[in-house]
Amino acid sequence: MALSHDEIRQLGLLARLELSDEEIQTLGPQLESILGFIHKLSELDTDQVEPMTTALDVDNRWRPDSPTKGLTRDQALANAPASDEECFRVPAVLGVGK
Secondary structure (H helix, E strand, C coil): CCCHHHHHHEEEEEEECCHHHHHHHHHHHHHHHHHHHHHHCCCCCCCCCCCCCCCCCCCCCCCCCCCCCCEEEEEEEEHCCCCHHHCCCCCCCCCCCC
16 A cells, blocks of 8 residues: 555654654655555454453453552652752643743
8 A cells, every 4th residue: 555745744743743755755665564564464354353452361460459658758859850848840831821
């Protein structure tokens, strides 16, 4: 399946990537190869295959949900790029004019 440059650029836009013409030339064959593989997979007969979440036959191994000791305030703030005595400090993001 051949993809046009516009289609590749649109895919990049959907992925929030700004692609140069050189990158489009490089990505085109790679994307076509991926789509070809997916097309080949769609030809498989999966009627007798049960849906699964993983290819491995494993059970979830969850630890018990029990309370544990958390970080102290000083430990939590130790590596913060900016903090005051009590809280993380972050740049304001609400109410900023456009």
